[in-house]
Structures are given as structure tokens and as C-alpha cells.
Amino acid sequence: MIVQTIQLALTPVFVLVAIGNILNILSSRLGRVVDRARELQERHNRTAGAEHDMVVLEIRLVDKRINIITKAIRFMVLSALCIGTTVAVLFLQGLAGLNLHGVAAVIFLASIVLLLVALVLFLRETQVAKEALSIPRDYLELHRTI
Numbered sequence: 001m002i003v004q005t006i007q008l009a010l011t012p013v014f015v016l017v018a019i020g021n022i023l024n025i026l027s028s029r030l031g032r033v034v035d036r037a038r039e040l041q042e043r044h045n046r047t048a049g050a051e052h053d054m055v056v057l058e059i060r061l062v063d064k065r066i067n068i069i070t071k072a073i074r075f076m077v078l079s080a081l082c083i084g085t086t087v088a089v090l091f092l093q094g095l096a097g098l099n100l101h102g103v104a105a106v107i108f109l110a111s112i113v114l115l116l117v118a119l120v121l122f123l124r125e126t127q128v129a130k131e132a133l134s135i136p137r138d139y140l141e142l143h144r145t146i
Contacts, residue, residue: 004094009087012108016083019115023076026122029129030069037062050138061132068125075118082111 040059047055086108093100 009090012083012086012090012111015111015115016080016087019076019080019083022118022122023073023080026069026073026076029125030066030073033062033065033069037066054138058132061128065125065128065132068121068128072118072121072125075114075121079111079114079118082107082114086111 037059040055040062043055044052044059086104089100089104089107092098093104
């Protein structure tokens with residue numbers, strides 16, 4: 001019976017490993033964004049005019065990215081907690097002989113929904129990052145022919 005429970009618990013554990021890898025990526029991105037925010041905050045007081053406006057615009061985008069990444073991490077962690085709960089329910093079922101298939105299925109489904117929400121937030125953060133990384137039109141000097 002315990003062998004079957006271990007086999008049944010393998011799928012959620014693989015999802016947990018994937019969540020851990022995505023959390024690592026999100027944490028790295030958050031670290032880089034926070035470093036960029038600190039750099040921009042230092043430049044904020046030393047700039048004026050159009051350059052200052054560009055710094056403020058980027059600070060706003062960085063702030064947006066920090067908020068989105070933090071939300072994505074929150075949903076990822078909640079998903080991981082649901083996966084852990086699913087594994088615990090499966091073992092409880094196997095050891096106690098209870099019929100908790102429905103409970104395990106609902107918790108696992110919740111973890112997948114939370115994972116999907118986190119991935120959508122990750123996608124949104126990459127879109128905001130693209131906005132921040134776009135070269136300002138002023139630098140492109142599109143009015144000139146070269």
C-alpha cells in the first residue's frame with residue numbers, strides 16, 4: 001500500500017520541483033530589479049529635465065515589476081503549499097486507509113490554478129520589463145535620416 005502511495009505522490013513532487021525552479025528564476029529577477037531600482041533612486045536627485053523624466057518613468061516601471069514579481073512569488077508559494085498538502089493527504093489516505101481522493105484532487109487542482117496565475121503574472125512582468133528595456137524614442141532620433 002505504501003509503495004502505491006509513493007508512486008501516486010510522484011507527480012505532485014515533480015510539479016513541486018518545477019515550482020522551485022520557477023521560484024528561483026523569479027527571485028533572481030526580483031534581485032536584479034531591486035538593484036536597478038536602487039541605481040535609479042541614486043540618479044533621481046542628480047538629473048533634471050528630460051533625463052529626469054526618463055528616470056522617473058523607469059522608476060515607475062521598476063516599481064510595477066517589483067509588485068508583479070512579488071505577486072507571482074506569492075502565488076507560486078501558495079501553489080507549492082497546496083502541492084505539499086496534496087502529498088500529505090495522499091500519504092494520510094494510504095496510511096489511515098481513508099478515501100480522500102476527492103480532497104487530494106481538489107487541492108491539486110487548486111495548486112495548478114495558483115501555478116497558472118503565477119505564470120500569467122510572470123508573463124506580464126516580462127512585458128513590463130520589455131517596456132523598461134525599450135530604447136526611448138528620443139535616443140532613436142527618428143526625425144533624422146542617416
